[in-house]
Amino acid sequence: MEKAAGKHLTKQSRLTLIMLVVLAVIMAILTIIQPGFMNPTNLRNVIGQQSILVIVSIMVTLLMITGNFDVSIGSIIGASGVLCAYLCQPVELGGCGLPFTVAIILAVLVGLGIGALNALFVVKLGMASIVATLGTMSVARGIAYIFANGSMVEVGLPDAFRTFGRVEIAGFFNLPVIVMILLVIVFMFVQNKTIFGHEIFFIGANKKTAELSGVKVNKNIAILYMLSGLISGFAGVMLASKLGAGDCKVGSGYEFDAVVAVVLGGTSINGGSGSVIGMVVGVFIVGVLQNALNLYSAAPDWQEIVKGIVIIVAILLQRIATREKIS
DSSP states (O other), X not given: OHHHHHHHHHHHHHHHHHHHHXXXXXXXXXHHHOGGGGOHHHHHHHHHHHHHHHHHHHHHHHHHHTTOOOOOHHHHHHHHHHHHHHHHSOGXXXXXXXXXXXXXXXXXXXXXXXXXXXXXXXXXXXXXXXXXXXXXXXXHHHHHHHHTTTSEEOTTOOHHHHXXXXXXXXXXXXHHHHHHHHHHHHHHHHHHHSHHHHHXXXXXXXXXXXXXXXXXXXXXXXXXXXXXXXXXHHHHHHXXXXXXXXXXXXXXXXXHHHHHHHHHTTXXXXXXXXXHHHHHHHHHHHHHHHHHXXXXXXXHHHHHHHHHHHHXXXXXXXXXXXXXXXX
């Protein structure tokens, strides 16, 4: 298992280095053709805008390394944000009137519950992960629409709700950015320095062999799904706070953006290889491209086309680099 992990790290390090060079080249070109790109305010916006995506993509990365998918993250973000707003909204305005701290806990627990459902369907019932999480994606989005009445929960929310996600350190890093940095550090350590992290790669490389070697495959995958739901739930609360409302449509498309970033960062769609830091690079490649399109006032339709091209090219390059089959 350690030899396999070492081999993975060598290959992944090369892929990450290549993507870092690509990111540097893109940024250099944009600096030349659009001087405003390197403005500190613009860079701050890029980091802030991508922080939530990095946070939820961490678990998507680890799950994909095991050969599983989670496309419910975007809907969990929407559901948890709406529920948090609804729970702390005054009763006379249609909410529950709970203290903000209690509302956060309950909203995040709902995310954990959806993650547990994903684990149940995939691990216990043997459903394909893409099918199972598509189902819970619809359920979570439905919850968001029901509690927001198809719109937003924004009237009468306490000040704590609106300031929670906007807390800043040194006038630059807000809460989502701080959480992003901490989680990336923690899960880089988990991935590279713990038995659990090594077992994740072992599962993705050969599930049967991992089971025969004593790895608790089902338990590890279940833990990853529950962590994915938990973290996505907290990300949804932070995003709702930044926006100042619980919007039932927020988070839509995050599942696709996460897959783009994870694959672009070098994680194999067949499982067995990938990295958290590679995903971070992938997120910012896409984020920088989106920011450039925004600076040029490109229509949202063109931004979606760019995302699609990016993921197709990424998978093709990954196949060339690793000589794996596209499935």
